Amino acid sequence: MRAALWLIALFAAAVAAALFAGNNQSTMTWFWPPYRVDMSLNLAIVLIALAFAVLYAALRALGALLQMPHQARRWRAQQQERGMNQNLLEALSHLQAGRFLRARKAALAALSTEQSLSASRSSPPYGARLRATAHLIAADASHALQDTALRDRHWQQALQALPQAGSTQDAEIREGAQMRSARWALDDRDAPEALRRLAELPQGAARRTIALRIRLKASRLAGDTRNALDTARLLAKHRAFSPAASASVVRSLLLASIRDARDTSSLQQFWLSLDEEERAMPEVAIPATERLIELGGEAPQARSWLLPVWENLTAHPGPRTDNYLPKLVQVMATCLGRLDGAWLARMEGAANTHPHEPRLQFLAGMACVQRELWGKAQQLLARCAPQLQEPLLRSMAWQRLALMAEHRGDSQAAAQAWKQAARATVVLADNPARQD
Numbered sequence: 272m273r274a275a276l277w278l279i280a281l282f283a284a285a286v287a288a289a290l291f292a293g294n295n296q297s298t299m300t301w302f303w304p305p306y307r308v309d310m311s312l313n314l315a316i317v318l319i320a321l322a323f324a325v326l327y328a329a330l331r332a333l334g335a336l337l338q339m340p341h342q343a344r345r346w347r348a349q350q351q352e353r354g355m356n357q358n359l360l361e362a363l364s365h366l367q368a369g370r371f372l373r374a375r376k377a378a379l380a381a382l383s384t385e386q387s388l389s390a391s392r393s394s395p396p397y398g399a400r401l402r403a404t405a406h407l408i409a410a411d412a413s414h415a416l417q418d419t420a421l422r423d424r425h426w427q428q429a430l431q432a433l434p435q436a437g438s439t440q441d442a443e444i445r446e447g448a449q450m451r452s453a454r455w456a457l458d459d460r461d462a463p464e465a466l467r468r469l470a471e472l473p474q475g476a477a478r479r480t481i482a483l484r485i486r487l488k489a490s491r492l493a494g495d496t497r498n499a500l501d502t503a504r505l506l507a508k509h510r511a512f513s514p515a516a517s518a519s520v521v522r523s524l525l526l527a528s529i530r531d532a533r534d535t536s537s538l539q540q541f542w543l544s545l546d547e548e549e550r551a552m553p554e555v556a557i558p559a560t561e562r563l564i565e566l567g568g569e570a571p572q573a574r575s576w577l578l579p580v581w582e583n584l585t586a587h588p589g590p591r592t593d594n595y596l597p598k599l600v601q602v603m604a605t606c607l608g609r610l611d612g613a614w615l616a617r618m619e620g621a622a623n624t625h626p627h628e629p630r631l632q633f634l635a636g637m638a639c640v641q642r643e644l645w646g647k648a649q650q651l652l653a654r655c656a657p658q659l660q661e662p663l664l665r666s667m668a669w670q671r672l673a674l675m676a677e678h679r680g681d682s683q684a685a686a687q688a689w690k691q692a693a694r695a696t697v698v699l700a701d702n703p704a705r706q707d
Contacts, residue, residue: 348393355384359401362408375412378405403432403444407451414455426452446476453485462493480511491524496531500524525555535568542576551579553595561602570608577603585621585631597661600630604667607641615642622651629655633668640671649675656691666695 297312310318358381365374382405388394395401406429413422429448433441449472456465466489469482476482483506490499503524507517525545532538542550542559549555557580560573580599584592615638622628622635636651649672656668673688 344391344393348388348391351384351388351393352395355381355388355401358384359405359408362405362412366408366412369415371412371415375409375416378409378412381405382409399432399434400440400444403429403441403448406432407444407448411451414458419459422455442473446472450476450482450485453482453489457485457489457492460492462489465489466493478505480506480509483509484511487520496524496527500528521549522552522554525549526558529555529559529562532562532566535563535566538563538566538568539572547579550576551583553580553584553591553599556580557595557598557602560606564602564605570606571611573606574603574614577606581617581621585624588625596628596630597664600634601661601663603634604637604664607637610638610641614638629658630661630664633659633664636668637671640675645675645678662695666692669695 299310299312299315301308301310358377362374362377362381365371365377382402385394385398385402385405389398406425410422410425410429413419413425426448430445433445449468453465453468456462456468465485469477469486469489472482477486483502487499487502487506490496490502500521503517503520506512507521511517512520528541529538532541538559545555556576560576563573563576564570577599580595581603584596584599618631618635618638622631625631632651632655636648636655639645639648639651652668652672652675656665656672659665659668669688669692673685673692676682676685676688
């Protein structure tokens with residue numbers, strides 16, 4: 272459509288020119304004393320147009336001639352800029368391929384070209400960012416070559432190349448340089464330095480996944496379990512790990528925090544910092560209760576920590592119950608002091624609900640001993656003692672039966688019970704791992 276309109280306009284212009292020039296009888300006289308030149312108006316118009324075209328062409332040619340030195344300088348600058356970019360790409364490719372000497376050499380070549388462009392005032396607008404990137408590549412290669420002094424010098428030059436109040440890209444390169452320095456400090460096993468450099472990051476950059484990963488490793492290396500645990504929870508929230516890996520990392524840090532507790536107050540403070548889901552995890556609650564008992568904690572408090580785990584394992588039997596019930600029963604047996612009626616009812620109810628589970632029968636029997644219900648305790652312990660698979664629990668059951676037999680004056684039953692307890696103790700001594 273546009274071509275058709277142009278064609279119509281061309282025909283219209285041709286018709287107008289023919290109508291104007293075909294019947295134009297006008298003349299033009301040029302006076303140049305002592306001369307006089309007469310010509311037609313059509314010829315004068317043509318000569319004026321030709322003169323304008325010649326003058327325009329001459330001016331364009333003169334302008335092009337005067338621009339030739341500038342064009343030559345620009346061409347040389349473009350060639351240098353292309354070479355600089357090529358050197359930077361080569362440095363990146365060599366760094367990724369593990370050819371660190373070549374990577375550093377290519378980065379230094381890019382820096383040399385950029386310096387020559389800056390000296391000739393032909394540096395590209397992204398020259399500062401390119402210079403900082405080249406310094407970071409050289410620093411990375413130097414770190415891989417164990418040249419710490421050169422690495423730190425290139426890192427400082429990279430930060431100096433970018434202004435503090437620069438653009439968004441400048442800020443991102445600075446943040447990347449700080450994260451790289453934290454990674455280098457972590458590789459050098461200098462956890463305090465890595466944490467210090469991470470602390471210098473802006474708040475938004477410090478919460479990025481890569482920064483959190485570095486902080487987690489540095490905190491674990493420094494032995495700061497609380498900080499590592501908080502970081503691991505943030506990483507799990509950001510889905511930086513798979514669900515199984517996140518649960519494993521958090522669980523290991525929770526267990527480390529439990530082991531690090533030196534008194535009951537610190538352990539209680541740690542327990543209060545956990546959420547409900549973590550408190551209900553048997554792999555956390557059972558070791559925490561065991562540690563509380565070791566530190567001299569109160570038995571009622573220990574049982575309150577185990578209550579969610581007890582309700583979950585007894586209400587939903589399965590593979591998880593088989594894995595954690597022996598340890599739960601063992602820990603519960605150590606914190607039966609000042610047992611109240613509610614807990615006795617829970618234990619008896621669990622034993623009645625699961626009559627074929629000897630561990631629950633054992634725990635209910637030990638609870639009856641604490642409440643001085645000797646007849647029921649005798650019945651439950653005598654029923655479960657031969658069926659217990661754990662040597663420690665079996666030894667405890669037979670020892671309690673022996674003591675009750677001695678209390679009744681039945682020496683024969685007491686001797687038989689002590690004999691069975693000794694056998695379980697021997698098995699436990701031969702296989703210490705079977706106590707769990």
